[in-house]
Amino acid sequence: MEFTMRLRKVPSVHKNEDIIANNHKIVKKRKKSGSVCKKCVCSHYQNSTFDFPPVWLELRKKSQLCDGVVKCDDGSEFKIHRAILAAVSPYFRALFTNSINRDPTEATEAKMNISGDIFQVFLDYAYTGNCIINKTNVKELLKCADQYQILDVVQLCCNFLMEELAPSNCLDILKFAGQYFCKDLIERGKLYIKHNFSRILKESYEIYNLSAQHLEDILRDDELNVKTEETVFEAIKMWINYSPVRRRTHLFTLIKCVRLGTLTYDSVQEISKWHLLEENSQCKEYLQDVQTVVGSLSQEDDVDYINNYLFRPRIPYGVLFAVGGWSAGSPTNFLETYDSRADRWLFSVDTDSSPRAYHGLCNLNEIIYMIGGFDGNEYFNTVRCFNPLDHKWSERSCMYYPRCYVSVVVHDGKIFAFGGYNGRTRMNSVERYDPEKNQWEILPPMQKQRSDASAAAVQDKIYVVGGFNGQEVMNSAEAYDTVTKQWSYIPQMNSARSGVSLIAYGNTLYAIGGFNGYTRLATGEKYTPDVSSAWSDIAEMLTPRSNFASVILDDYIFVIGGFNDRFVSGSTTINYVEYYDTDSNEWYDAASMNVSRSALSACVVHGLPNAKDYSFLRRNAVDIGPEASKNGGP
Incomplete structure (x- = not known):
């Protein structure tokens, strides 16, 4: 199966052996001959408009108007049009005009130290703007394209290799890229190695070399x-x-x-x-x-963690953002980030101007969406976005209905909002947001009214469990098939749970904590769709809780904050954080948040180029407290 690859925009080719690389508008601005600075051959350059007329291919096929011959190492010969080759390569232009030898007589024949198969690919590109690049020929193509200055093909080869980066080959690709000064490919390769180092240790033999x-x-x-x-x-x-x-x-x-x-x-x-x-x-x-x-060392010792290499934590690959919630009797706009490498929570000054609780939060394309919620007076249908790259909040299109206690999940590049409470009734309606259109659309409703439920996606289905329907706490669960657009029931949970967290990990659903109508729960249970016939219990959390946030971070399930009714020392909101290892079926303590809060939401953003902005290394030993916020938050 072949795909079209354009020079300006390269599609993903992770699952395809071959691609057709094409460029229908390409004539580069050449460097002045006196320049000696070598640029990265895989970087993007300016292109003027240029088409590949169909007549070129017709003339080539019929060997008409040919004015030159190219002979390859393997004895194959090709009749060519010198002007067309000169247009895609300064090497051929110099060769055929004899500017290399300063001979007034133009050359009509060239001998090349490459195979006929490789030169055939170059000809395909020169005459049509298309060339086939695959795993078999990409390295030889890049090598020869660099040698004969067919820089468009060099770039397309680099783009192909960027998409092919994997733990088993990234070290080899990086080494290869260094031989041809492919700066963009080198930078992408180095970043890939840093982000996937643990997998590389397991899957790459090149680590030994x-x-x-x-x-x-x-x-x-x-x-x-x-x-x-x-x-x-x-x-x-x-x-x-x-x-x-x-x-x-x-x-x-x-x-x-x-x-x-x-x-x-x-x-x-x-x-x-x-x-x-x-x-x-x-x-x-x-x-x-x-x-x-x-x-x-003791906990009270003053250690220079930032400047002392022995103690300095790495920058986390995944940054956990915890936003909003209910604290000290009112909604908040607190934004804290968790640095898993330092096991520290850090206040951020990037707070939103609107405090809210019982909202949904999710990460889509490295943008954090805060959906619906409640500020103590108003039930929101608004959507607020935070861009971690520029530290700015912005508005998006509103939902059709206000929703607090809403269940939010991302699936197939879109955001789904399930149920919730609009200030008058518990809802079963469902909406889906398309970020490209900035529009919400109404989907088939759930079979049950649910607020304070939770949702998670596994493959092509989205599962919603538990919640409150206005009269009772529920243990029922249902699934939405995103292909057929139909709802169906799945086995009920063992316990009724409102304010529950549902997390999908390894194709298994984990329903954790919540309120059963009498008390906050420390229990949890799991269910594997199409495998399990019923929910089965998992180890209990260290702290019972409901209305808490949960995320997957470093292959662990983290639970953050929430309500706990075992404490009678004033507020029942907690700042305790713990994480669950699905392999060992055990819970472990993590550092507590700086602020106790419930009804918060959290999500994780991976691979941020500015992850250091949200890490412990960004701080100078002293955390930024609430007084630093210009918006009344931390």
């Missing part, structure tokens, strides 16, 4: 995406063990890439037991010093 310097550069980077520094140590062990006699000389330099101060004393001790470290006097002394420092 890295130079010591290249490995050190990767491991020292603040943006390296690793859950724990133990992953960095494992990478060093793998690389050293591949050729221990030759590579053990680099051990001391590499072990200093591990930010040991972020690990526990026991973890550092375990690392120090590796026999190659014990046999290296420099490493042994260094680790002893580290253990002394880490073992003697």
